[in-house]
Amino acid sequence: AQSVAQPEDQVNVAEGNPLTVKCTYSVSGNPYLFWYVQYPNRGLQFLLKYITGDNLVKGSYGFEAEFNKSQTSFHLKKPSALVSDSALYFCAVRDPNYGGSQGNLIFGKGTKLSVKP
Amino acid sequence: DVKVTQSSRYLVKRTGEKVFLECVQDMDHENMFWYRQDPGLGLRLIYFSYDVKMKEKGDIPEGYSVSREKKERFSLILESASTNQTSMYLCASSPGTRRGYTFGSGTRLTVV
Numbered sequence: 242a243q244s245v246a247q248p249e250d251q252v253n254v255a256e257g258n259p260l261t262v263k264c265t266y267s268v269s270g271n272p273y274l275f276w277y278v279q280y281p282n283r284g285l286q287f288l289l290k291y292i293t294g295d296n297l298v299k300g301s302y303g304f305e306a307e308f309n310k311s312q313t314s315f316h317l318k319k320p321s322a323l324v325s326d327s328a329l330y331f332c333a334v335r336d337p338n339y340g341g342s343q344g345n346l347i348f349g350k351g352t353k354l355s356v357k358p
Numbered sequence: 359d360v361k362v363t364q365s366s367r368y369l370v371k372r373t374g375e376k377v378f379l380e381c382v383q384d385m386d387h388e389n390m391f392w393y394r395q396d397p398g399l400g401l402r403l404i405y406f407s408y409d410v411k412m413k414e415k416g417d418i419p420e421g422y423s424v425s426r427e428k429k430e431r432f433s434l435i436l437e438s439a440s441t442n443q444t445s446m447y448l449c450a451s452s453p454g455t456r457r458g459y460t461f462g463s464g465t466r467l468t469v470v
Contacts, residue, residue: 273455273456275458277461282464284364284448284461284462285401285448285450286461287459290458335455343389343456345403345406346455348400348401349400351400
């Protein structure tokens with residue numbers, strides 16, 4: 242079965258330090274991978290995606306993610322965290338077997354990022 | 359920018375009421391989705407639609423129905439609201455999975 246996992250419920254980082262939010266996946270075929278961010282009482286906002294091409298993907302707000310096929314991972318990173326980065330982060334992967342020819346996205350359970358001053 | 363608009367940010371309804379959650383997108387996307395979000399459970403797909411008058415069940419359709427009479431509007435219906443349907447409801451639309459999804463701001467529904 243296709244799946245996506247975010248192994249950490251919460252990540253705590255000091256402001257100015259690098260941050261990593263982990264995501265691993267299991268899908269057949271070529272994965273489409275996404276990261277979304279959710280601020281309190283808001284919907285999800287798109288951060289970045291990997292469809293094909295360069296394994297290092299740059300996205301909004303200084304975030305980047307590296308696609309690692311051998312480790313089936315797509316970790317979200319930022320070199321220097323800001324307090325305003327504190328939010329809930331979701332990884333998503335396309336499931337080609339779910340939802341017709343395009344495949345629907347399946348989402349991880351989310352990781353709460355807390356950045357302290 | 360694509361906008362996905364959910365008609366209410368907060369709703370309080372009584373047990374047994376019929377509840378309508380409305381979602382409208384303005385970019386002619388074919389695909390629309392309804393999720394509910396609960397702490398520790400992430401996003402769970404309730405229903406989705408790939409075209410007008412078309413609907414497909416997601417992972418947790420029980421107690422819900424949907425309507426898509428026009429391309430831009432996808433409505434979620436709680437036929438008889440129950441307290442276990444208290445949740446955050448998120449609507450999304452997409453032109454295709456490669457482009458990702460655009461989400462509305464969510465409706466926080468409380469059933470009392």
